[in-house]
Each structure stands twice: as C-alpha cells, then as structure tokens.
Amino acid sequence: xxxxxxxxxxxxxxxxxxxxxxxxxxxxIFYPRVFCPNCLxxxxxxxxxxxxxxxxxxxxIHYSNLPEKSxxxxxxxxxxxxxxxxxxxxxxxxxHPKDISIGMSVELTVKKYHYSYLHYFRPATMNxxx
Amino acid sequence: MQxxxxxxxxxxxxxxxxxxxxxxxxxxxxxxIATSDAGLSKKEVDGLIVTPPSNDNYFMWPSxxxxxxxxxxxxxxxxxxxxxxxxxxxxxxxxxxxAGLCNHCLCLSGGIWDRRxxxxxxxxxxxxxxxxxxxxLPFGPMGFNSAYAxxxxxxxxxxxxxxxxxxxxxxxxxxxxxxxxxxxxxxxxLSIEDILASPVIADPIHRLEIVVPCSGAAAVVxxxxxxxxxxxxxxxxxxxxxxxxxxxxxxxAADILESPVKKAAGKAFxxxxxxxxxxxxxxxxxxxxxxxxxxxxxxxxxxxGEGGEFVMNTDLTYGGKLPCNTHGGxxxxxxPSFAGGMSHVIEAVRQLRNEAGERQVQKNKVAFINGxxxxxxxxxxxxxxxx
Ligand SMILES: [Zn+2]
Numbered sequence: 032x033x034x035x036x037x038x039x040x041x042x043x044x045x046x047x048x049x050x051x052x053x054x055x056x057x058x059x060i061f062y063p064r065v066f067c068p069n070c071l072x073x074x075x076x077x078x079x080x081x082x083x084x085x086x087x088x089x090x091x092i093h094y095s096n097l098p099e100k101s102x103x104x105x106x107x108x109x110x111x112x113x114x115x116x117x118x119x120x121x122x123x124x125x126x127h128p129k130d131i132s133i134g135m136s137v138e139l140t141v142k143k144y145h146y147s148y149l150h151y152f153r154p155a156t157m158n159x160x161x
Numbered sequence: 162m163q164x165x166x167x168x169x170x171x172x173x174x175x176x177x178x179x180x181x182x183x184x185x186x187x188x189x190x191x192x193x194i195a196t197s198d199a200g201l202s203k204k205e206v207d208g209l210i211v212t213p214p215s216n217d218n219y220f221m222w223p224s225x226x227x228x229x230x231x232x233x234x235x236x237x238x239x240x241x242x243x244x245x246x247x248x249x250x251x252x253x254x255x256x257x258x259x260a261g262l263c264n265h266c267l268c269l270s271g272g273i274w275d276r277r278x279x280x281x282x283x284x285x286x287x288x289x290x291x292x293x294x295x296x297x298l299p300f301g302p303m304g305f306n307s308a309y310a311x312x313x314x315x316x317x318x319x320x321x322x323x324x325x326x327x328x329x330x331x332x333x334x335x336x337x338x339x340x341x342x343x344x345x346x347x348x349x350x351l352s353i354e355d356i357l358a359s360p361v362i363a364d365p366i367h368r369l370e371i372v373v374p375c376s377g378a379a380a381v382v383x384x385x386x387x388x389x390x391x392x393x394x395x396x397x398x399x400x401x402x403x404x405x406x407x408x409x410x411x412x413x414a415a416d417i418l419e420s421p422v423k424k425a426a427g428k429a430f431x432x433x434x435x436x437x438x439x440x441x442x443x444x445x446x447x448x449x450x451x452x453x454x455x456x457x458x459x460x461x462x463x464x465x466g467e468g469g470e471f472v473m474n475t476d477l478t479y480g481g482k483l484p485c486n487t488h489g490g491x492x493x494x495x496x497p498s499f500a501g502g503m504s505h506v507i508e509a510v511r512q513l514r515n516e517a518g519e520r521q522v523q524k525n526k527v528a529f530i531n532g533x534x535x536x537x538x539x540x541x542x543x544x545x546x547x548x
Contacts, residue, residue: 093362
C-alpha cells in the first residue's frame with residue numbers, strides 16, 4: 032500500500048476517518064487520488080470527517096470463502112453514505128444483522144486490522160440495540 | 162448500420178468441467194461453425210475481434226487467436242467490457258464494416274471459467290481494481306454476488322420489489338430452457354417456491370438466482386451486406402446500437418438503481434427509430450434476475466420501479482407476451498466467460514431467422530439485446546431485425 036491510499040489508512044490511527052477535500056470545488060472525494068476527479072485540479076487537502084453516516088444498501092453474507100471472513104458469517108457488507116456525501120464500502124458491526132435496515136444511522140468505529148486499521152460502522156449511539 | 166449484417170453464428174455446448182481443451186481449441190470450434198454458417202471460407206475473414214482470454218496471457222491475444230486459426234485479418238481488436246464485451250464486439254465490428262475497413266469480421270468469445278477459481282482470494286483479486294482490493298476486499302465482499310445483492314436490496318426497499326417477482330424471471334427462463342438441448346440446467350421446471358427455497362447466499366440473492374461459471378465459446382460473423390454469401394441462411398440487420406458507462410465498482414455508482422442501459426438503449430432505439438413497444442422479443446444479460454429487471458425498466462419496457470410488477474404480470478416464456486431469453490439465458494446455460502454475453506446475440510439471431518425450433522417465437526421481426534459488464538457498470542445494446 033502506498034501513496035494516498037497509505038495516508039488514508041495511516042490517518043485512521045487517530046480513530047477518525049479522514050478524506051481528501053478539494054479546495055477548488057469544495058467537495059470531499061473518495062477513494063484517495065492524486066488530483067480531484069471532479070475538476071482535475073491538484074488542490075486536495077486531508078480533512079477529518081464526522082464519522083456519521085447512513086446505510087445506503089447492504090447484504091448479509093451467508094457463505095464466505097475468504098480466509099478470515101468465513102468464520103464471521105453471517106456478516107453485513109454495506110454501502111455507507113457519510114454525512115459528507117461520500118459513499119464507501121464497510122461492514123456494519125456491533126449489532127445483529129437482522130437489525131440492519133436501509134437508511135439507519137451508523138457511526139464510525141475504527142478497529143485494528145492486520146498491521147494497520149480499518150473503518151467499520153456500527154449503529155449510531157442513539158439507536159444502537161446491543 | 163446500413164452496410165453491416167449478421168451472417169453467421171456458432172456456439173459450443175457449455176460445460177461445467179472443461180474436457181482438457183485449451184481456450185484456443187474452444188474458440189477455433191466456434192469460429193468453424195460461425196464461418197460455415199455464413200457460407201464463408203476461412204480466407205474471406207478479414208476482420209477479427211476477440212474478447213479476453215480467461216487463463217492464457219492477454220498479450221497480443223487477437224494475434225494469438227489469428228495465428229491459431231491461421232487467418233490473416235486486416236483489422237484486429239480485443240474488447241474488454243466484462244459481460245458487455247460480446248455485444249460490444251458486434252458494435253465495433255459493425256463500425257469497422259461501415260467504415261469500409263473489412264468485409265467479414267469474426268467476433269470470437271469464450272474461455273474456461275471455474276467456480277473454484279473465482280472463489281479463491283487470488284481469483285477474486287483478478288477481477289478487482291486496486292481500489293476494490295484496498296477499500297472493499299477487507300470487508301469480505303463475495304464478488305458479484307454481494308454487489309448485485311446490494312442493488313437487489315435497495316430495489317426492494319425503494320420500490321417494494323419482492324423476492325417472488327425476481328424468482329419469476331428465473332422460473333420463466335427455466336421453462337424456456339426445457340426446450341434447449343444445450344442448456345446446462347434443463348432437467349426440471351422450477352417454481353417460484355423452488356427458487357426461494359434454495360439457500361440464501363448473499364441476502365436477498367438465492368443460489369438458484371446466481372449464474373454458474375462454465376467453459377465454452379461462441380462466434381458471430383458480421384459482414385458487409387453486399388458481400389454476404391447467397392449460402393448464408395438469412396442476413397440479420399443491425400438496426401440500432403448504443404453503449405454507456407456509469408461506474409466501475411457499484412459502491413461509487415451515483416444511483417445503484419439507475420443503470421447505463423437507459424442511455425445505451427436510448428441511443429439504440431433512436432438509431433433504429435423504434436420504441437420498446439415495437440420489440441417482439443428480448444435477449445437480456447442475466448447474471449442475476451435483478452439485472453434483467455433493471456434492464457427492462459431502464460430500456461423502457463416498463464416504468465422505473467415497476468419492473469417487479471411487470472415481470473410478474475408478463476409471460477416471459479417463448480409463447481408469452483414478451484419472450485425473454487428464450488434459450489433459458491445464462492441462468493440456465495451457464496456463463497462460459499465472455500461468451501455468456503454472446504449467447505444472447507446468438508439466440509436472438511436464431512429467433513429472427515426462424516431457426517429456434519420448438520421455442521420459436523411467432524412474432525419475430527425485431528429483437529432487443531443487451532450485454533452487461535461488471536455490476537451494471539458498462540452496457541451495450543443492440544436492436545436486430547429480420548426481413
Ligand atoms: Zn475539485
């Protein structure tokens with residue numbers, strides 16, 4: 032992992048999710064890039080985000096053959112839409128898959144992953160069920 | 162595309178377990194059937210478009226194929242649009258012919274796909290972008306199953322589409338497949354209940370709603386109209402074509418329920434000066450039932466969001482109101498690499514030529530065909546017409 036991708040994961044060590052923000056068109060972008068894909072200008076700055084979002088869509092994986100994931104079935108694989116308007120893939124953790132619905136509020140929870148960190152989401156504090 | 166017509170088709174019976182043949186072995190056999198069907202000698206083939214190999218090296222693949230076949234094309238190309246590659250290659254062949262660059266362009270597709278390979282970490286990585294490997298793979302996506310499950314779930318949420326409506330597509334296609342000797346899955350009819358009783362793999366997608374990778378090959382010859390041989394059974398007109406792209410990974414689609422079919426089909430209909438209600442039969446890319454349902458919506462066969470109700474109330478079998486995937490589709494015939502997309506073109510040509518036998522559609526003047534690449538990422542559409 033190198034370049035802007037490495038920066039993204041290193042910044043997760045802060046417990047916050049940082050995204051590149053284009054000073055030119057005033058928009059967050061994801062995934063990390065060398066230039067802004069909206070205006071092709073190099074005016075990108077890393078900015079901390081709120082860590083708040085909503086489930087845009089999700090699936091419960093019942094059969095997984097990925098080395099670590101096969102022991103975690105069933106697990107939720109989702110697209111999360113951040114308050115900042117960016118969508119990204121993540122697992123919804125710290126709840127029963129049955130309690131997940133489209134539109135539910137979720138919040139960032141950074142966990143250790145191999146030698147680095149990974150951004151997961153869990154039900155937002157106000158409506159967490161477990 | 163006034164000057165370009167489809168003159169030849171050739172398809173091998175797909176196989177779950179490849180019988181030790183190489184990809185080029187498979188391509189050669191499909192090429193032999195299609196050129197012979199077009200009434201051509203090998204020497205007359207002066208254009209070659211291939212889709213990528215699945216196991217062999219990509220490097221100079223069109224040239225590798227030409228060497229194996231011992232043909233001397235004057236224009237060679239490889240089209241890589243995932244499942245849209247096959248339809249995409251027909252579009253490009255028609256353009257080459259229209260531009261006067263060749264007379265007979267062989268579009269060749271096929272390969273050896275094995276579910277066991279896809280299900281390994283390395284197999285998964287082979288079809289992923291670096292961004293998917295970095296930002297999706299750690300969360301355990303199950304390849305295309307989970308991606309199409311995300312679309313299906315949201316369609317159900319937003320429009321109230323039901324599991325039964327989606328399963329109806331599979332049930333109708335299985336009915337069609339019962340007449341197809343070459344289908345992999347034609348042993349028994351499937352009811353909606355049978356389909357929904359199969360295990361949930363990536364909720365809400367069931368096992369019987371997932372295409373099965375296999376091995377095979379398919380070929381189509383596109384010719385200049387004035388060069389078509391009298392021995393060619395019946396030249397099929399290319400009335401309209403269009404292609405469009407919206408995203409690579411479904412995670413970054415602006416709206417996961419709006420596919421590029423809308424633009425691609427819109428272009429094809431405009432070129433053909435036709436409307437969806439003028440279409441007699443459709444041959445729609447069907448890796449999962451949601452793909453068919455969204456294609457029907459976005460191509461304009463029903464209103465957006467009404468796909469579920471539409472498929473439930475429309476007989477999609479070969480005797481029905483809107484015959485769809487009369488060969489059984491890839492859900493019944495398997496997905497022999499990129500040749501899976503070619504099967505939809507070939508079945509439409511069979512129907513337009515009155516060669517579909519037991520499953521022949523009676524009203525068969527105009528067909529709509531689409532190829533879908535990635536996760537409704539790239540779409541290629543064709544409108545074909547008989548006499
Ligand atoms: Zn910008």
